[in-house]
Amino acid sequence: MRIARSMSDLYEEHAKLTSKYVHACSNGHEAIQVAAGSLLKKQDWLSCYYRDDSMLLSMGLTPEELMLQLFAKRDDPFSGGRTYYSHPSLNRDDLAKIPHQSSATGMQAIPAAGVAMGIQHREKLGLDTHEKGEAPVVMCSIGDAAITEGEVSEALYMSALKKLPIVWLIQDNEWDISAHAREIRFGDAATMAAGFPPIEVRQVDGTDLPACMALMEEVFDTVRNERRPFLIHATVPLLGHHTSGVRREFYRDDLEEAQLRDPIPRIEKHLQDSNILDSSQITLLKAEIDAEVNEAFDRARNAEEPVFEDLLAHRFAPTEITEEKGTREPEGGEITLMVDCALHAMQEIMSKHPESLLYGQDVGKRLGGVFREAAKLGEKFGEDRVFNTPIQEAFIVGSTLGMSCTGLRPIVEVQFADYLWPGLNQLFSELSKSYFLSNGQWPVHSLIRVPVGAYGSGGPYHSSSMESVLSNIRGIKVVYPSNGADLKGLLKAAYYDPNPVIMLEHKGLYWSKVPGTEAAKCIEPSEDYVVPLGKARIVTHATEETSCTLITYGRGVYWALESAKQFPGAVEIVDLRTIVPVDFETISESVKRTNRCIVLTEEPESNTFAQALTGRIAKECFEYLDAAPDLIGSEDLPAIPLNENMEKAYLPNAEKVAKRIGKLLDY
Numbered sequence: 001m002r003i004a005r006s007m008s009d010l011y012e013e014h015a016k017l018t019s020k021y022v023h024a025c026s027n028g029h030e031a032i033q034v035a036a037g038s039l040l041k042k043q044d045w046l047s048c049y050y051r052d053d054s055m056l057l058s059m060g061l062t063p064e065e066l067m068l069q070l071f072a073k074r075d076d077p078f079s080g081g082r083t084y085y086s087h088p089s090l091n092r093d094d095l096a097k098i099p100h101q102s103s104a105t106g107m108q109a110i111p112a113a114g115v116a117m118g119i120q121h122r123e124k125l126g127l128d129t130h131e132k133g134e135a136p137v138v139m140c141s142i143g144d145a146a147i148t149e150g151e152v153s154e155a156l157y158m159s160a161l162k163k164l165p166i167v168w169l170i171q172d173n174e175w176d177i178s179a180h181a182r183e184i185r186f187g188d189a190a191t192m193a194a195g196f197p198p199i200e201v202r203q204v205d206g207t208d209l210p211a212c213m214a215l216m217e218e219v220f221d222t223v224r225n226e227r228r229p230f231l232i233h234a235t236v237p238l239l240g241h242h243t244s245g246v247r248r249e250f251y252r253d254d255l256e257e258a259q260l261r262d263p264i265p266r267i268e269k270h271l272q273d274s275n276i277l278d279s280s281q282i283t284l285l286k287a288e289i290d291a292e293v294n295e296a297f298d299r300a301r302n303a304e305e306p307v308f309e310d311l312l313a314h315r316f317a318p319t320e321i322t323e324e325k326g327t328r329e330p331e332g333g334e335i336t337l338m339v340d341c342a343l344h345a346m347q348e349i350m351s352k353h354p355e356s357l358l359y360g361q362d363v364g365k366r367l368g369g370v371f372r373e374a375a376k377l378g379e380k381f382g383e384d385r386v387f388n389t390p391i392q393e394a395f396i397v398g399s400t401l402g403m404s405c406t407g408l409r410p411i412v413e414v415q416f417a418d419y420l421w422p423g424l425n426q427l428f429s430e431l432s433k434s435y436f437l438s439n440g441q442w443p444v445h446s447l448i449r450v451p452v453g454a455y456g457s458g459g460p461y462h463s464s465s466m467e468s469v470l471s472n473i474r475g476i477k478v479v480y481p482s483n484g485a486d487l488k489g490l491l492k493a494a495y496y497d498p499n500p501v502i503m504l505e506h507k508g509l510y511w512s513k514v515p516g517t518e519a520a521k522c523i524e525p526s527e528d529y530v531v532p533l534g535k536a537r538i539v540t541h542a543t544e545e546t547s548c549t550l551i552t553y554g555r556g557v558y559w560a561l562e563s564a565k566q567f568p569g570a571v572e573i574v575d576l577r578t579i580v581p582v583d584f585e586t587i588s589e590s591v592k593r594t595n596r597c598i599v600l601t602e603e604p605e606s607n608t609f610a611q612a613l614t615g616r617i618a619k620e621c622f623e624y625l626d627a628a629p630d631l632i633g634s635e636d637l638p639a640i641p642l643n644e645n646m647e648k649a650y651l652p653n654a655e656k657v658a659k660r661i662g663k664l665l666d667y
């Protein structure tokens with residue numbers, strides 16, 4: 001406690017220097033944090049928030065390690081200078097593990113519950129065994145205002161539903177930033193947790209170190225043995241600034257009163273009253289700590305800065321699958337629907353890898369997915385590996401981060417692309433940034449399957465495309481197969497890829513029911529067949545002198561094939577197969593051969609991935625082009641109407657595409 005206070009005093013003394021990068025400190029919260037942190041063993045997991053510096057010190061990190069992050073230095077052990085003070089990511093064998101977490105308040109709750117769910121599944125599947133009383137615990141620490149975030153409720157709910165081995169620690173200082181508890185909440189964290197009865201709730205004066213230690217020891221011990229969730233509501237005063245930028249004197253009117261609850265004089269008095277230390281020993285100890293902290297401060301301040309090469313490291317974790325391998329069309333292979341190619345790929349993955357799991361809405365054994373895309377997987381692999389979740393897209397997406405940290409390989413489904421939106425925050429704030437911001441410590445193996453696209457009057461909320469939004473989330477890969485063979489090969493490659501991968505699967509192609517999409521069903525490739533992410537496929541080669549390249553993906557491949565029939569030998573169709581990373585090499589080689597191109601997408605044209613790609617081709621292939629690259633997409637409208645004729649009119653079709661090909665070839 002004294003070390004943390006000495007550090008924050010020093011930061012305040014050197015405010016000009018230390019507030020170059022924003023930071024927050026634990027003044028007033030030290031006792032509960034020290035009690036919690038000191039119980040974390042190396043098998044445990046911590047998910048904390050920006051005010052937890054005392055917790056980090058008490059779990060075994062040094063002041064210098066923390067200060068290297070304060071100054072965003074190259075040797076910052078958490079992020080290599082990429083993220084703020086007290087935003088730890090740690091994957092070391094000697095200390096509790098800390099997955100990456102963002103600065104978004106409360107958003108660490110779902111990944112933390114995901115870790116606990118991973119631990120639970122590993123125990124159920126027999127992948128881990130523990131000595132009695134040594135089983136791992138996940139602790140997730142959150143501020144009192146942050147728990148009102150909706151995603152926290154999803155996480156609490158799942159921890160209650162599944163009885164996960166997690167300790168929720170709520171540090172209640174009654175302040176949001178400047179909004180006070182009186183304005184923004186009724187009751188407190190304990191009131192809220194009462195709505196989740198399987199969570200046992202405890203309350204403690206978070207300034208009373210012996211009381212905090214006793215409670216924490218009891219709770220940790222129970223969770224290690226009984227494997228069930230707890231929530232601890234600790235009341236604390238906020239003594240320091242909200243952050244170095246938002247200073248207490250701007251708005252606080254309760255500082256004098258808060259000061260009376262300072263946990264440090266309280267523990268000093270306790271030490272003296274109990275004859276553990278006398279006042280001169282305390283003074284001496286404080287002087288020693290101050291000297292140590294000062295030295296650490298100087299070392300951290302003068303440490304090396306990151307260099308340019310550091311900036312570009314850890315964009316994506318390297319994958320082993322870089323070549324197409326296996327047999328795409330095995331002899332005697334059967335023509336198989338696209339949806340079944342995926343199902344068979346899942347079966348093969350799950351048979352081979354006990355660490356793989358499938359979860360989402362309705363994927364469990366009763367239905368096996370609303371498209372029957374997971375049919376029989378529940379029966380085959382059991383409910384510890386294939387299971388239904390509540391309707392919680394944020395949890396479905398965000399929990400994969402935690403599951404992946406435990407060594408499991410989650411495959412999840414979001415029922416329709418239109419319902420990925422509630423999960424987008426986790427994808428953007430947590431999954432996509434984990435590998436980069438943890439300086440390579442926490443890649444996220446997460447495969448998210450999403451049925452997408454319009455056909456057969458799916459209507460406005462079951463038909464949307466969303467690859468452009470996804471392609472804007474840097475740090476994830478986006479795959480979009482157009483046929484069963486590619487779906488199988490890409491699904492395998494995506495499973496082995498140590499990055500978050502979104503697999504967009506067009507519902508209209510699943511059964512090849514839509515006229516013109518028969519080729520989506522094809523001979524099923526061999527079990528070892530893989531298609532590397534980021535490699536396009538040339539579907540038809542142009543042989544005519546005057547020709548064009550038609551770049552597309554998903555459903556677009558079939559509009560392209562149909563329209564190209566009117567121009568034999570003149571259209572080279574490139575099926576991208578992967579949106580991110582895009583195979584620009586294949587695109588530009590083709591465009592350089594044909595000198596004309598069209599990009600075709602199911603999305604409305606404006607502000608899309610396809611439009612950006614058209615611009616890139618115009619720029620990078622300019623000298624080879626005989627005409628401006630064209631772009632074809634859907635009508636620029638907020639939704640896809642239900643009515644069959646309106647849906648048809650909204651989408652591109654072979655006729656519309658053929659007209660534009662004709663125009664381009666005539667140019």
Ligand SMILES: Cc1ncc(C[n+]2csc(CCOP(=O)(O)OP(=O)(O)O)c2C)c(N)n1
Pocket residue numbers: 051103104105142143144145146147171173175176177238242
């Ligand atoms: C999603 C999100 N919204 C808003 C913010 C801005 N913000 C940062 S800290 C904070 C207050 C959080 O208060 P609390 O959870 O009680 O923690 P305390 O700082 O009091 O310890 C807010 C609103 C944020 N970081 N993330």
Ligand SMILES: [Mg+2]
Pocket residue numbers: 143144145171172173174175176
């Ligand atoms: Mg607060």
